[in-house]
Amino acid sequence: MSIIEERRTEIRAQEIIYQIAVATRTDEDRAEPNTRVMITLEAGGPGGEAVAEGSLDLDVAVAATVADLVADGLLSTTGAGRSPRRRSAARPAQQGRPWNEEMDAELESRWVAGESVAEIAAYFERTAGGIRARLPRVGCDPEHPGCYLPVPPSRRVDLDGGEPD
Template sequence: MSIIEERRTEVRAQEITYQIAVATRTDDDRAEPTPRVMITLEAGGPGGEPVAEGSLDLDVAVAATVADLVADGLLSATGAGRGPRRRSAGRPAQQGRPWNEELDAELENRWIAGESVAEIASYFERTPGGIRARLPRVGCDPENPGCYLPVPPSRRTDLDGAEPS
């Protein structure tokens, strides 16, 4: 066995001190060495008494999946997990996702065509607040449906097309 990388950390949560070690290694005794991850946990109470100990030996390919299962499934099943998820079931599917030029153009077209914030939010699967926040970025006035934002005085040109001096 050859250790490729090892990380150790100590975390204190409430009255418990957790010592976690994560080591990436290969099994040199195999014909083809495969990368593995060894996770070791020890936890002690306020008086130093052990409250948890154990280790996992995982193939690198499944380490992320196992971490998600532990964080989401096992800990929440005991009631001692991370608590309720912040993402609610009623949250729009695209909320928080990045916008692109195509979506921005569609947003602008729908706003100028006179659609309401609620209609646009439903179409894009985003919140009304997210739509109102995005409108100025595409040049639309969120306070005046169907309108563009006015050109600021510093960017206006006179009738001849020359910029102000």
């Protein structure tokens, strides 16, 4: 077994401290190695008494499904009254992917030309929020369609082309 990645988190909710460890590993000693996810949970009450402990060992291909099933099951048995979170099947294809210089230039060009956030989001296959977040990085003002952000006083030059005093 070799660990590829491991993350540990400690969370305090009310008076209980939860410690969660998620490790991704491969079983190299098998004839057909596969990637596994090991989730370990421990929780202690205010007096240090154990209120939860356990672990799951999952094939990586089913980890997301099992996470949803566990969340749904816990929410329904605790009467939390919240509907479970579901990932939208209609999320944009490029959501979360990195931007490059050409895309930034196209974003700036479209914004200055007067296209709406919705039109630009559709063109780049991203969310409207992702477009609004990217606009300031290319110097555009997301609050004023078609406009650039103002140059801050510390970066302005005087009329003679020199630096400010």
